Amino acid sequence: MFSMNDVMNIYAAMLTEQEMNAVAPTNRAFLFHFFSEAKKNGGLENQVGIKLTDSDISLLFSSNRNDGQQRKFSATKYNQFYNYFLNYPVFCTQIEEVLSNDLIHVEASAMRTQLEGVLNRVSGQIAYAERNPFLTKLISSTDTSRKDVLIKVFKWIIIESLTDYDLVKSRPSKDLYTVAENDIPALNESASSMIYSLLSKLQIKYISDPSLSFVAEIPDIESFHLIRRTLISSYTGEELILCGPSLCEALGQKEGTERNADLNDLIANYLNPASDPPQRQRKVTVMLTDPSIFQNAPGFTQPIEDVRTAVRTLISQTERFCLGNHSVHIYFLPLLDIDHCVMTDEFMLYRSTKIWTSQKDNKGSFLLFRRSDTSEYSAQQKYIQILKENATDIYAKTDLTPSDLTSPDPAKRFHAELRESLVGNPYNIVLHKLYQAQLSHYAITTWPPKSSPQDMCLPIANSSRIRIRSREELFQPANLLDDNTQRVLLPYIRQTENMLTHVIKTKYDSRRESGAIIIPSLDLGYPNNVQRLAGGFATGMFIHWECGTPLIPVDATVNVCSSSIFRLTHYSEELTSNFCTYLERLMQFASEQFGYSYSFTSGNHFLMIARDATDPDALYLIMHSSANELKNSFLGLYPVENNWYSKAIKTYHEGKRYLRYIKGNEAAYFIQNAHYMETYNTDLHRWLASQLNCEHEFGEQDLQMTKHHYYMPTDSSIAIGTFVEPPGADVPIFSNVGKPIYLFRIGEDNLTFKLPGKKGTWCLVPHGWGQQIDHVQSLHVERGSNGLSTLYLDSHAFPVNSRTRLGGDELKKSVRAFENGAEFLNRGKNALSGEIIRTFTPMFLYCSKCKGPVKGQTGE
Known part of the structure; x- marks a missing residue:
């Protein structure tokens, strides 16, 4: 086959001909001679069947040809002539083969520059052609396939570019064949030899000792660009890595000079090698600054536009080669100090970036390293691998938030537009995003011994008074309260655990340490909230997950619910003589003056005035409530319809089940607010306790405690109706309306677990007896044709939304019945160890079922 090497041999021979060097020929005269020699060689005629007469060649390269002659030539020779170039990608590959051979290592570098200029010009004209209305119309109206038509157009553009480009404006001054033979690497020589030869020709001193990683310092940017192009064009390994701020x-295409040409064609050629078998992998990994780092900076768009330009150009010029095992992976990093590097299996071309600024003057020297086990190369390689392993995979369709397409924030718009452009794209263009929290999380988890969520629970000594020895045994109903409610709920929440683990590992964090666990509490039971249950969560459980990306399973319906006990030593006579009126007057004052809102009449919440038989001179205030102000509002944490994060909710489906969650910035903001609400609810309880104590300070000897049983103990865990406390701690356990409240001291021999980021060990203790629906045998969710879900408990149907509650006479949901706290603990002795140290008998109660004195306790 008549190849580009044959073409270059003709070119080289022409450069040595005396008549061609005697005078500086014009470009058209040179090309006339060039194609004449190609005709004599027989390549054009014998190999591809193009028959060009001398008059044809003269006409093609004549400076006096008129439009009519041009049209005549186009009509008669066009369909023959373009066949020589086969197609655009092959043509580019052939030119790059020439650029990587011995011509680059001698003073024929002008030829390299000239051909690169042709490629740049062709690339630009092709980009124009794809946007040209006439060509668009031609493509849409012809019976020929789009590909065939474009190839014809591209080939003609290539020919025209060759005839118009000044190939002789800077011919080598040195005879091509006077260079010593040992100075010219063979065409099949290794990439390393080519790099070393190039360094020699550029007169750059380098270290050839393979035991040392450092090779050379590159003195100028022109040489750096030349080495970079050579490194990419000669590379044949499986992964090419490019990093930089933008x-x-x-x-x-901002390096628009002949000596510093755009790299996209070289990358495209790397992805489309003619000699590779189809199963050979070729992957390009690109890492750059995430535009989100400039989020919320009004009018600040230039760095975002720089990243947009690079990404869009890369995708547009390489995507057609990303099929099969060939792919482009783009990583967006939350960093302003991304070092520029080009990394292959053998070399790393490197320039440090201390911080990315508009002046771009915080950069280091141009350096070249070779691969070594302990070196700058290996350090960068390991660092890049860490970034890749901790980054989140972005799925164009599921991770697209449509409202971001019109966001005033250019960073959000950039990501949304990019994802939208890849929806339905058949090519292997893969996006990844690294969050700052993921990087911090990785660093934190490297210090203590690494463990997965499944390793959290600690073994129990055989001397323990409880039967269970592991978390798995808590999923056996016989080890809890052994009722039908728990037999239905335990496998249901186990599937929730598996679904959350799947989401984390497949989408956001594939490390061994990632995943989720659920630990049932002794009182596991039905919630009031249909949305919570349909989304996979019950009451009386703890969930923890390990994920580098901030993430929240929203149907856990996080809010802060707290239990408080205060010993009242100074109280108004009205508290007992006019309980309801006095309390409601205080709550109205709190609302009007401070905006406080109490939820004592919601669900199982209450306020109680009680006595302790061991302390008859005092009254005890016991409260159970949540921060009501933000619970169901737009700004709250509950997943009510159309709240602040509703458009960011993502849904994973598994059979008829689903799991909803938010991630990233929304999840991080959610976590921040959840922790704030812990303090807020504590203050809310303490303010009311202070008012009921006539604003007297509580003494150190006075019992005063607030314990949360519905909250986020850490940034990646949720307690749903259960206390998370260390062994030895005291917590209240509720019972039923009008029954005593028990102060329980946690035994030292319970099942304990570790909480990442917190010292010590922790136990789960129920906050009450839990709710049961003991006749229900099955639980499932159905998704209707209208997209709305329905929760079924046997045949009882409940629409899934934030307002629906489990209820109805036929359902018979109720608090579990026990004679007293001792019977409850005896029933749960397999899973919980400890003792009741105080019993509080209710005197007055304020809740949804009772407001006023408790019968039998106040003489009524």
């Missing part, structure tokens, strides 16, 4: 100058 890579706009490298990938975004």
Whole structure:
């Protein structure tokens, strides 16, 4: 086959001909001679069947040809002539083969520059052609396939570019064949030899000792660009890595000079090698600054546009080669100090970036390293691997938030538009995003011994008074309260655990340490909230997950619910003589003056005035309530319809089940607010306790405690109706309306677990007896044709939304019945160890079922 090497041999021979060097020929005269020699060689005629007469060649390269002659030539020779170039990608590959051979290592570098200029010009004209209305119309109206038509157009553009480009404006001054033979690497020589030869020709001193990683310091940017192009064009390994803050100058066609040409064609050729078997993998990994780092900076768009330009150009010029095992992976990093590097299996071309600024003057020297086990190369390689392993995979369709397409924030708009452009894209263009929290999380988890969520629970000594020895045994109903409610709920929440683990590992964090666990509490039972149950969560359980990306399973319906006990030593006579009126007057004052809102009449919440038989001179205030102000509002944490994060909710489906969650910035903000609400609810309880104590300070000897049983103990865990406390701690256990409240001291021999980021060991203790629906045998969710879900408990149907509650006479949901706290603990002795140290008998109660004195306790 008549190849580009044959073409270059003709070119080289022409350069040595005396008549061609005697005078500086014009470009058209040179090309006339060039194609004449190609005709004599027989390549054009014998190999591809193009028959060009001398008059044809003269006409093609004549400076006096008129439009009519041009049209005549186009009509008669066009369909033959373009066949020589086969197709655009092959043509580019052939030119790059020439650029990587011995011509680059001698003073024929002008030829390299000239051909690169042709490629740049062709690339630009092709980009124009794809946007040209006439060509668009031609493509849409012809019976020929789009591909065939474009190839014809591209080939003609290539020919025209060759005839118009000044190939002789800077011919080598040195005879091509006077260079010593040992100075010219063979065409099949290794990439390393080519790099070393190039360094020699550029007169750059380098270290050839393979035991040392450092090779050379590159003195100028022109040499750096030349080495970079050579490194990419000669590379045949499985992964090519490019890093930089924006890579706009490298990938975004801002290096528009002949000596510093755009790299996209070289990358495209790397992805489309003619000699590779189809199963061979070729992957390009690109890492650059995430535009989100400039989020919420009004009018600040230039760095975002730089990243946009680089990414868009890279995708548009390489995507057609990303099929099969060939792919482009783009990582967005929350960093302003991304070092520029080009990394292959053998070399790393490197320039440090201390911080990315508009001046771009915080950069280091141009350096070249070779691969070594302990070196700058290996350090960068390991660092890049860490970034890749901790980054989140972005799925164009499921991770697209449509409202971001019109967001005033250019960073959000950039990501949304990019994802939208890849929806339905058949090519292997893969996006990844690294969050700052993921990087911090990785660093934190490297210090203590690494463990997965499944390793959290600690073994129990055989001397323990409880039967269970592991978390798994808590999923056996016989080890809890052994009722039908728990037989239905335990497998249901186990599937929730598996679903959350799947989401984390497949989408956001594939490390061994990632995943989720659920630990049932002794009182596991039905919630009031249909949305919570349909989304996979019950009351009386603890969930923890390990994920580098901030993430919240929203149907856990996080709010802060707290239990408080205060010993009242100074109280108004009205508290007992006019309980309801006095209390409601205080709550109205709190609402009007401070905006406080109490939820004592919601669900199983209450306020109680009680006595302790061991302390007859005092009254005890016991409260159970949540921060009501933000619970169901737009700004709250509950997943009510159309709240602040509702558009960011993502849904994973598994059979008829689903799991909803938010991630990233929304999840981080959610976590921040959840922790704030802990303090807020504590203050809310303490304010009311202070008012009922006539604003007297509580003494150190006075019992005063607030314990949360519905909250986020850590940034990646949720307690749903259960206390998370260390062994030895005291917590209240509720019973039923009008029954005593028990102060329980946690035994030292319970099942304990570790909480990442917190010292010590922790136990789960129920906050009450739990709710049961003992006749229900099955639980499932159905999704209707209208997209709305329905929760079924046997045949009882409940629409899934934030307002629906489990109820109805036929359902017979109720608090579990026990004679007293001792019977409850005896029933749960397999799973919980400890003792009741105080019993509080209710005197007055304020809740949804009772407001006023408790019968039998106040003489009524």
